[in-house]
Amino acid sequence: MPSEKMTGAQAVIRALELEEVDWIFGMPGGTILPIYDALFASEKLKHVLIRHEQVGGHAAEGYAHATGKVGVCMGTSGPGSTNLVTPIADAYMDSVPLVVITANVATSLIGSDAFQEADITGITMPVTKHNYLVTEPGDIPRVMKEAFHLARTGRPGPVHVDIPKDVLNLTLDFEYPSEVRIPGYMPRLKEEPKVAEAATLIRSATRPVIYLGGGVRTGNAFAEVFEFCELVGAPVVTTLHGKGAFPETHPSCLGMFGMHGSRYANYTVQGADLLIALGARFDDRVTGKLSTFAPEAKIVHLDIDPAEISKLVTATVPLVGDVKELLPKLGAAVRKAFDERGRPDLAPWWKKISDWREKHPLRIRQEGEKYILPQTAVHRIWQKCDGRAIVTTGVGEHQMWAAQFWKVSKPREFITSGGLGTMGVCLPFAIGIQLARPDALVVGIDGDGSFQMTLQDLATAVEHELPIKIFVLNNLFLGMVRQWQELFYDRRFSETPLADLPDLVKLAEAYKCLGLRARTLEELDPVIDQALAHQGGPCIVDIRVKRQEKVYPMVPAGAPLNDMIGGE
């Protein structure tokens, strides 16, 4: 490619075009104006004007979650950039590929406490995979190339590029590098993964469990995982981000385990003699008290990030590598071991699991109940969507009810904030998902507390005529916090009732959305039908649910995984 003279801002836009970005989520401001001016001339890039940079960041995450591609968002200097810190941290915790572009005050002003100045690279350093402060315009093509490469390869994550305004205005010779050379990011020679050793363990286990995490999704390894799970024939449990990594309607799948997992899934993990962890990181929300976690289990841990191996739980056999590449090799070794020495007899183990599953199912006790139970609402929406929706959630009780009762059969169809637990992501995620997958049915299960954190961006959804459906499970509480107060703080509901919630139907109408409400069980089904049939723009459904309902079962923080309360 011959080099071409252009400004730094034009170079940013050209790089985004060359990376085949389609949507950019952002908001202009004084400092980033050169980029917006260059964007004005681009015929390839489409921009979503969001009403708050945080939403732009989360929408880019939703886009990335739904497609596996890199999400892109932009903000101006100072508050524009600090508003992006939450989505950056969220993406970092959940390994979401993101390129975040901010402008900064001119280099001559940096460090002078200038108007709308923030040391944003200093601020985002601990929550990015990597970040750049670009001080030479000639560096822009290389930095953009590296940013996309870092965001999407290895363990994906957010990469932040901050460019001072004068650098955006200076001229450079644009030549986009064809490859990336980062000395500290090249594969290091490590010992071969001990696949045979892992296969031996799997061959000898009589109570194995396969534990799937978000790494299956980021590694696009669904087919490989399915084949492996079928081969081993062990029960499959997932984390919140593992939902959809294996069809939850499959008889081998026990669904989510952990703090709000089912009793049978947790009992199964605790009773295992072998855990095969694939793309998972033993987060405290799934392990419960670490010293009592799966006490008799040996661990085969496959992860692309060597730093996750034995970080919290010591792996008996560590397998560092890409799950998509490495798992078929492990599968082949297991098949060989089975052929040579026969399959282990898992029948007694399955018998035990079936008993647990029968004795402690996830129940909805709607019968005889005057109010709509939130679990009923989730279950009915799921039924009416016929499993053909991409669901996203906010963070709170509603998220856990969705995780428990929304059975996901396909990858990238359950999209939520796990590691950081960011309230308010439902609407932004839905915006990003719907733009990425215009033909998909996008359903949000939100809470009244979570919804109120980002609702101004209904305007964005309306502007782009996105037919997203947000079901607000409204209990007029910061529900999850109230649940903890009820269980662990002697029912002292300090500042958790959300009094004076706006009328969500009128609010929807004020934003030019369809607003619906269900107060009784009789109203629930028709309202869901009406929402699902609505086209041409967003629909907000206010579902008044039983205020006192809690998420059960529950492992109290710091308790062993099988020491669960409720949900009997």
Place this chain on the structure above:
Amino acid sequence: MVEKIEQLPSGNIHTLSLLVENKPAVLQRIAGLFARRGYNIESLAVGPTERPEYSRMTVVVRLTQRPVEQAIRQLQKLIPVIEVKELSPNDKIERELVLIKIKTPEKNHAELRAIADTYEAQIVDVSPDALMIEATGTAAKLDALEERLAVFGITELCRSGAIALERGFKTLAPPHLKEG
């Protein structure tokens, strides 16, 4: 019962040698990683290497909970970090520099010179009522010198933190950087 959590006796000291890109804010990244992951830095010394595009850092850390392998893996994740290695006590040369100022009348200077000679230290500044001693060596040797000088009253002291290299022909650079 498989023991899954590794407990370390408190106060394990490790010397880590890092080869990093010589770019702005790299020190901040590394120091920040230690801080937020709960690793205690005893000393950190940094300077350019024989190749100006790289710097070498010597970090002495005290680990109380997590194995040193975890710290190494976290450091290796940082993009500007090219290589990290723990230097084993038997396989490294470790040195530190100290400057010590002592406010003392001239009559004591002869005795201080003798002490300095014992520790192969230099007197680098002399005035009628003070002198400054420079010494290099292992942390233990400098501790001993400090203790010996304490009776004269140490006015000011500055230590560099340890720098260290592996013995023999080995180098830290990974294979893909060694050619050329």
